Amino acid sequence: MKKIILLMVLAGAVLFFGYAYRFNLLVMEQFQGRPWELPARIYAxxxxxxxxxxxxxxxxxxxxxxxxxxxxxxxxxxxxxxxxxxxxxxxxxxxxxxxxxxxxxxxxxxxxxxxxxxxxxxxxxxxxxxxxxxxxxxVLMGSFYPSSMEDRVLVSLDQTPDLLSKTIVAMEDRNFYTHYGIDLKAIFRAILVNLKNRRFSQGASTLTQQLARNFFLSREKTLIRKINEAFMASALELHFSKNEILEAYMNEVYLGQDGERAVHGFGLAADFYFGKPLARLESHEIALLVGMLKGPSAYNPRVNPDKALIRRNTVLTVMADEKLISRTVTENAKAAPLG
Incomplete structure (x- = not known):
């Protein structure tokens, strides 16, 4: 019986490390260096x-x-x-x-x-x-990645407002700088909340997991995808620094649609929603974009302005609570129009 158990453990270990090695290779092959091609832009x-x-x-x-x-x-x-x-x-x-x-x-x-x-x-x-x-x-007639019909304006971390990165971490992954791709505390907390509410009302994906999901995986909600996501997040954390992961996240994350083109990354979103470079965004504009991470369609200011306003102001409150902005700035930002 002990031999059978030992063989099962060994077989499980081989499968585990083989699975991990597979995703490690995939991450290194596809994510090494800049993972984005330059977009084709068509002007009138x-x-x-x-x-x-x-x-x-x-x-x-x-x-x-x-x-x-x-x-x-x-x-x-x-x-x-x-x-x-x-x-x-x-x-x-x-x-x-x-x-x-x-x-x-x-x-x-x-x-x-x-x-x-x-x-x-x-x-x-x-x-x-x-x-x-x-x-x-x-007039910009078209701007897209021919292989995926996506659009993106690439930015480096030093080109982005410090307030943006801090707000993303505060809203999406408070333990970003201390976990290794998977936040066990957040997982257990989400399980307790979901059991209490008797429904799936809270997730526990880290920024690294979200990046893995956006870059490598489909959006289907299955156990296999979650397992793959965890392996990929761990591989990303193993090979890349926190700043590299955060920069990639800012360039990859989905933030809405412009007709048939998907709008990816905060660089393009700043221009698409506000007509200005990312570095010039004010606190209320940063709050709006970060708020859209929870649901780009649900909190789109052009489609659902009332929901977008409530969500933006919720983010501004968190920014104030985390002392990222002053209370005076918060109140002025909440009074500002959406766009």
Missing amino acids: RPLEIYKGLALSPDILEKELRLMGYRKLDTARTLSNPGSYSRRGGVFDLFCRSFDFGDEKLPGRRIRLTIKEGRVAGLRSQDGFSEKELERLDP
Whole structure:
């Protein structure tokens, strides 16, 4: 009987280590270095504006909206590229920087005046000097990874706000810097909560497990997938630093849809939802994106603004409790609009 038990234990050990070795190889092969290809970006022809051009104010405004420019009340409120204000036929624009190939234009302010269906004035607002020609950044027609129809703007950890990484850890994985891919305390806590509620109401996936699930596995909720997820998370923790894992998570995580394209990563999400780089996000904007991690569709501000607002403010409360932001900043952030 003892020999049978010993053989079973040995067989189990061989299977365990064989299974672990398999996933270790898979992680090393697919995750080593930068695991993302560069996206293909397809732009429309840029809008070239010059004095005398036939152009109506409504058509120009339609073009600006297609380019993702945000309309603000007055020229004084134009603090970020990708915004504009309109008074009749007078437009104040804060143009985005863009590399046209033959010319790289920086972010800049211009004033454009349209009278009787034609451009009557084109000035630089920095010195109000006349301009002969202005090229606006073209409409992005498509940006995707051909193999997966995903979109992404890659960012390194040192390009991201410190507040973002701390908020992600506070909301998604408080023990991120102390566990080895699997948080046993969180698992037992989730089991107790689920037993108490008599339903599956709380998960226990670490950031590393979420990364493994997003990068390697399907989203089906099966025991086999959870086991595979645990092995992969352990392999990731074995070969990569916490900062490398966190950076990969920020670039990989799913944060919504733009038509048929999946929006992955905080870099693209910042541009998609707020029209600004990730480094410029304010506390309420960071809270909104982090809140979407729980359910990108359920807490999408454009689809479910009421739910998104409640979730954002919940995240802001946690940020204040963790002393990541002050109470004054918290209250001001909660009063801010969603987008």
